[in-house]
Amino acid sequence: MTDRELEELFDVAVKFHGHRCPAMPLGLRAGLAAMERLGVQRAQNKELYVLSETAASHAMACFLDGVQAATGCTYGKGNVEKLNHYRLAFTLIDVAMGRGVRVVVNPDRQEASLRSRFVELRAQGVEPQDVPPEITDPMIHAVMTAPEDELFSVSEVFETDFEPPRGTFEWLRCDLCGEGIFAPGARMRDGKVVCQRCEA
Ligand SMILES: [Zn+2]
Ligand SMILES: [Zn+2]
Structure with a gap:
């Protein structure tokens, strides 16, 4: 994927998600990392399936929107399932080939972002769209440009x-x-x- 394509995907994902935050781009990059490891393209229909270990709150909810935007696995098509394990992790499955990879956000990375000013404001009840861009934008930039292995661990491809x-x-x-x-x-x-x- 070229930088230009990544930027376009990011813009579409922000529109879909509704606000700018660091967790959605993290999910976007996690989805792309999983696809690259599996050697698959974005799902047009149900070629791919996401088993997400996230639950429906805060960073986990934003993260899964990024995963959906990257992989094309969407709630509407029904190829996303939420396991509610309260963890920033998911398995991407290539259905026809019977192969999968699991991606887990690096805990050090997550710990650091939980100590950020962004999360401090969120914890005080400030909505993501009301956090000043000078706080949000550098975090987004960091997520979009960090080396993949700083952000996640991506498993080897396994059979399923x-x-x-x-x-x-x-x-x-x-x-x-x-x-x-x-x-x-x-x-x-x-x-x-x-x-x-x-x-x-
Ligand atoms: Zn968000
Ligand atoms: Zn009826």
Whole structure:
């Protein structure tokens, strides 16, 4: 990836993510590092799958948006899964080849950023977009330019028999509300097809 391509990807990722912060770019670079080790391109559909050890708060949430932007594994396509282990780490799987790599953020790096002015302000309740750019931008620059092995450890490629969940085109109408639903969302009640909203 050229510097220009990386800049473009970063800009798209910031728009998608919503604010400038150091953790999203860290996820972006982690995703790229995993793809490079696996020798794969960004997922157009579900060629790749991310098993993320993050949970839904603070740096972990931002980090996973960066991983999604880099890998093309997105919640909409359903090829990201959150394991809620409260750790900045994930496994990227090349589904067809049955191979994966695990990326973990260097704990020294994480410890240092937790002592930063950025996190100090965040802990006081300042929103990421309200942290002054003179604090945020040097941190982003550092993440985007640091050598990969300072930021993460990337495992060797390993074999995996991971099978992603399969979708269905089978589709029905709810007999009560008339709305359309894919089959796994339908229930049979007294011989009628009932959706989960109507059943509730
Ligand atoms: Zn963020
Ligand atoms: Zn219904």
